[in-house]
Amino acid sequence: MASRDPDRRRKIIEASRRLFARYGYSGASISMIAAETGLTKAALYHHFPNKEAIYRASSTTGMDELLYEVTRAISAEKGTAEDRLRAYMHASVQQYERNQDSWMSGSAIFWTAASEEARAQILEVRDAYENLLKQIIQDGIDAGVFRQDIEVKLSSKFLLSIVNQLPKWYRSGGKYSATQIIDIYLDTYLDGVRARTPSTRNPARRSSRRSP
DSSP: OOOOOHHHHHHHHHHHHHHHHHHHHHHOOHHHHHHHHTOOHHHHHHHOSSHHHHHHHHHHHHHHHHHHHHHHHHHHOOSOHHHHHHHHHHHHHHHHHHOHHHHHHHHHHHHHOSSHHHHHHHHHHHHHHHHHHHHHHHHHHHTTSBOTTOOHHHHHHHHHHHHHHHHHHOOTTSSSOHHHHHHHHHHHHHHHHBOSSOOOOOHHHHHHHOOO
8 A cells, every 4th residue: 555645644634624614514525625635535535534534634733733832932931921821822813823724624623523532632632722821820820910819711711712703803904913903802801810919828719719
């Protein structure tokens, strides 16, 4: 059997991302993916056993790339929790701007994945991505940078919703770039969660508020 060409596999993933982002899982067929890549169906099946496997690879790869970029950004930031939070948000939106098709197809899998196995695979990476954000928020609380009464889980959901909603209405070429828009929202959030006075530490209360 001929060896699998990694460049061709990558070509299939990139083409399928465009189609899944545009038509969703149900709307994008194997025939459409073959036409988009200029390959035969037999060539597609040489690399992937079925459409779900293509979808899973295209979506999971996108989430892996997002996790990598965000991890790298916050690791390079040596400032406060607030600085690392901004690095996290910037890296997220910049990844969206570079790979909009990947972002859209990855988001769609939560609602259209053909199997629980496919959904579980991408959820594992998604949870790792979200846990990085939760840890930044918790670090800010522990350091007295953020208010002690913040609900970590709800706070992280709020921040992620800002990024996740962006593709639904943002268009490039407007008054603000995507990163500038994120900064506007983030400044509003930070104005509400910064500690106003030195905090009185209460470890027992903090531990009951930590998200799982």
